[in-house]
Amino acid sequence: MTPKTEAELSEAIAAAQGPLAIRGGGTRAFAQAEGETLSTAGLAGITLHEPGALTLVAAAGTPLADIEAALEAEGQRLAFEPPDLRGLLGREGVSTIGGVVAANASGPRRIQAGACRDFLLGVRFVDGSGTIVKNGGRVMKNVTGYDLVKLMAGSHGTLGVLSEVSLKVLPKPEATAVLLIEGLGDDQAVAAMSAALGSPYDVTGAAHTQKGVDGAPVTMIRVEGFTPSVAYRAQALKEKLARFGDIAIEDDPEKTAAGWAWVRDVSQHVGQPGDVWRISVKPSDGPEVARRLPGAEVLYDWGGGLLWARVPEGSDVRGLLGDLPGHATRVRGGDAGIATFHPEPAPVAALSQGLRARFDPRGILNPGIMG
Amino acid sequence: MQMPQPDAGILERKARIVARLATAVSGGEVIHAPEETRAYECDALTAYKCPPMAVVLPSTTEEVSAVLAICHEEGVPVVPRGAGTSLAGGALPTADCVILGTARMNAVLETDYANRFIRVQSGRTNLSVTGAVEEEGFFYAPDPSSQLACAIAGNVAMNSGGAHCLKYGVTTNNLLGVTMVLMDGTVVEIGGAHLDAPGLDLLGVICGSEGQLGVVTEATLRILHKPEGARPVLIGYDSNEVAGACVSDIIRAGVLPVAIEFMDRPCIRACEAFAKAGYPDCEALLIVEVEGSEAEIQHQLDLIGEIARRHDPVELREAKDADEARRIWLGRKSAFGAMGQINDYMCLDGTIPVSSLPMVLRRIGELSGEYGLDVANVFHAGDGNMHPLILFDANKPGDLEKCEELGAEILKLCVEAGGCLTGEHGVGVEKRDLMGVQYAPEDLEAQMAVKDVFDPKWLLNPAKVFPLTVSQPRRAAA
Ligand SMILES: Cc1cc2nc3c(=O)[nH]c(=O)nc-3n(C[C@H](O)[C@H](O)[C@H](O)COP(=O)(O)OP(=O)(O)OC[C@H]3O[C@@H](n4cnc5c(N)ncnc54)[C@H](O)[C@@H]3O)c2cc1C
Numbered sequence: 043m044t045p046k047t048e049a050e051l052s053e054a055i056a057a058a059q060g061p062l063a064i065r066g067g068g069t070r071a072f073a074q075a076e077g078e079t080l081s082t083a084g085l086a087g088i089t090l091h092e093p094g095a096l097t098l099v100a101a102a103g104t105p106l107a108d109i110e111a112a113l114e115a116e117g118q119r120l121a122f123e124p125p126d127l128r129g130l131l132g133r134e135g136v137s138t139i140g141g142v143v144a145a146n147a148s149g150p151r152r153i154q155a156g157a158c159r160d161f162l163l164g165v166r167f168v169d170g171s172g173t174i175v176k177n178g179g180r181v182m183k184n185v186t187g188y189d190l191v192k193l194m195a196g197s198h199g200t201l202g203v204l205s206e207v208s209l210k211v212l213p214k215p216e217a218t219a220v221l222l223i224e225g226l227g228d229d230q231a232v233a234a235m236s237a238a239l240g241s242p243y244d245v246t247g248a249a250h251t252q253k254g255v256d257g258a259p260v261t262m263i264r265v266e267g268f269t270p271s272v273a274y275r276a277q278a279l280k281e282k283l284a285r286f287g288d289i290a291i292e293d294d295p296e297k298t299a300a301g302w303a304w305v306r307d308v309s310q311h312v313g314q315p316g317d318v319w320r321i322s323v324k325p326s327d328g329p330e331v332a333r334r335l336p337g338a339e340v341l342y343d344w345g346g347g348l349l350w351a352r353v354p355e356g357s358d359v360r361g362l363l364g365d366l367p368g369h370a371t372r373v374r375g376g377d378a379g380i381a382t383f384h385p386e387p388a389p390v391a392a393l394s395q396g397l398r399a400r401f402d403p404r405g406i407l408n409p410g411i412m413g
Numbered sequence: 414m415q416m417p418q419p420d421a422g423i424l425e426r427k428a429r430i431v432a433r434l435a436t437a438v439s440g441g442e443v444i445h446a447p448e449e450t451r452a453y454e455c456d457a458l459t460a461y462k463c464p465p466m467a468v469v470l471p472s473t474t475e476e477v478s479a480v481l482a483i484c485h486e487e488g489v490p491v492v493p494r495g496a497g498t499s500l501a502g503g504a505l506p507t508a509d510c511v512i513l514g515t516a517r518m519n520a521v522l523e524t525d526y527a528n529r530f531i532r533v534q535s536g537r538t539n540l541s542v543t544g545a546v547e548e549e550g551f552f553y554a555p556d557p558s559s560q561l562a563c564a565i566a567g568n569v570a571m572n573s574g575g576a577h578c579l580k581y582g583v584t585t586n587n588l589l590g591v592t593m594v595l596m597d598g599t600v601v602e603i604g605g606a607h608l609d610a611p612g613l614d615l616l617g618v619i620c621g622s623e624g625q626l627g628v629v630t631e632a633t634l635r636i637l638h639k640p641e642g643a644r645p646v647l648i649g650y651d652s653n654e655v656a657g658a659c660v661s662d663i664i665r666a667g668v669l670p671v672a673i674e675f676m677d678r679p680c681i682r683a684c685e686a687f688a689k690a691g692y693p694d695c696e697a698l699l700i701v702e703v704e705g706s707e708a709e710i711q712h713q714l715d716l717i718g719e720i721a722r723r724h725d726p727v728e729l730r731e732a733k734d735a736d737e738a739r740r741i742w743l744g745r746k747s748a749f750g751a752m753g754q755i756n757d758y759m760c761l762d763g764t765i766p767v768s769s770l771p772m773v774l775r776r777i778g779e780l781s782g783e784y785g786l787d788v789a790n791v792f793h794a795g796d797g798n799m800h801p802l803i804l805f806d807a808n809k810p811g812d813l814e815k816c817e818e819l820g821a822e823i824l825k826l827c828v829e830a831g832g833c834l835t836g837e838h839g840v841g842v843e844k845r846d847l848m849g850v851q852y853a854p855e856d857l858e859a860q861m862a863v864k865d866v867f868d869p870k871w872l873l874n875p876a877k878v879f880p881l882t883v884s885q886p887r888r889a890a891a
Pocket of ligand 1: 504556629749
């Protein structure tokens, strides 16, 4: 089914006789639900873009690329840097803004600017009974009633099908510089990233790979802004981090953009065998996570707190992590006996299940994919 | 504004309930004498008052859990309270309720500079969170003007903002996790030192839920290193339209100031008379603050100056040093105090799209004339969060009612302009009965469904946020 309007979407859900697999572009779901496909591709188009108010409103099925192009034309961007996981997941298709929001897909800049949910100002959605609901709006500050906007971000279609989203956008910075340190071990790399993120220099990205493009470990620290400011902060960081080794500064716009796209899209693991897990911990626990995963190759983002770990097929990553506080989500491959999403503690799971039961009483929206 | 009738059955059982509550808190203290409960009869929305049946001030999550479990069994409504600075009546009691205050829970539990977070008990004041980390050069970013007094508990419940949220975001953008106790006493841990747990974003819906989903006892907050410096520039215009256009141009140019504050003429005059900040007598005044190293500050101020000059300002004054910076902020920071000196006032909090600023200000001017009440405007212009102050005389019969009517008209105007009823103060009781202006019945139903899940008996702060007629069936069923 491919409804063309919100009203048709509402009718389709109300009339559904069985489970529905909700699909934006099908490019980023970690798990596919069984059921009749309900596509949002028919709900497309940017309905409002006010560059001077930093806001954009679009139908949920609008291709992400269209939104990025419209913003680019005004020198703006989505600051949360949504990843493109098509390569990693081996998918084809057109990523939609609704899919980005439903997955709360956030890239390297999450550490400084915030996640997708932090830029989401309003939503319209259709719940599991076919009721159309709106929450939030298109203004930057809004505490009128409960924040269902955040609840919808990252709900993977299980509470309702998004029909429209409203986003805060930001100007593109004039310049970018990246500090590059080669050869650091994981612990040293995380220490360097922590020192950078704990500085006054407004770091907008901090990543480390155990295996860079030429096979050696590389640590990357990004600053963005006006040209003189970027030059000043890159130099200040270089001095602050001098004890970690030789530091090169890259400020070529194409090279820096390509480098961060590589991190954002987890290119390191594209076309490589094995399962891929996304693990979120406090940054100083990152290296310990890597040590507990035999045979893993790790890309660290978010200053060390987000690990993209490629592990041998069927690895029980959660079992291996044991008591380390955090979350592990399997994004690619693996054994059907291991849940995709991290199981929640019983009282929290009861709340999540309660919400699903209220918003989708018949249990027909992407059933089972989140647990 | 109406509140539900107190439940006579609960009041009859007061002695037993008080005795049971005494077993739940160390020291056994329960405040219940009328002369003492009066201290809790209202928050900063002082127009409405009602002493609670009893007040408990637990010290730990376990004690909160014990208190709530007892109230749950007894069917007693509970109103959580932080520092009582809510401007929306969020902490307003009913005569049959127990106030659960966080005043004794103010410990710092963990500070972690490498991972950039602090974990505190929720009764800790906003400013003292920064106080706990500033020696290492860090700070907690959300800075409501009430930060000396207000508690993190209230900040989380209201999703409070502050002058610097244009750059750093509001509470929800800086909150990493909470320990919360549900009405039946169940303790839940949501989020933590790591970012973005997969699963439903319960933290996102808890923040801003106005004490209706659970009692927050601990919070994990993001801390940041302080910038090297900050400096404001003062820009005066002879028209609100032009000042609005200047704000929009600054934002578009890619400068991201930490704050853009806007004052209109009535506000400028009052502040000037009160604080002698040296403000020009003009239609609209902007205070724009930028951060960074000295050179970065200068670069941004130059850009802002260039944009401002294109709009032909009547005044453009850059702070050259700390003293001048202080003087520029002095007037703005004393705005509420200045207004309080000359009048009683009601502070509104609607948000509008920045582009409709001139239209909304013009309409507010017209409405002010129609109602015969002066309105002074001071607000966070960068994000469209207005704070119209309606001046009235509480001693004059009928003035408060007239003021409330005008307030409602202004908030409806904000919604019509594409904005909302409240940008940072919350709904509480103050905007409760206007919720239907912004939301359709199905929208409110979806929000109430969340409360049904967290608090099935509707005992936590039940008479707030949703119009009483709308929440009536749920409250009655409990
Ligand atoms: C002079 C002045 C200036 C202000 N400036 C600003 C400003 O700039 N920005 C801004 O956003 N606000 C501002 N406020 C409003 C107010 O300070 C904020 O809403 C603040 O967050 C309230 O905190 P509190 O601790 O005083 O909460 P309270 O007033 O005690 O309670 C507020 C709400 O929180 C709930 N609550 C309290 N504790 C808990 C808990 N433990 N768990 C769950 N819910 C709880 C209460 O039930 C109530 O609904 C201002 C107020 C004043 C008086």
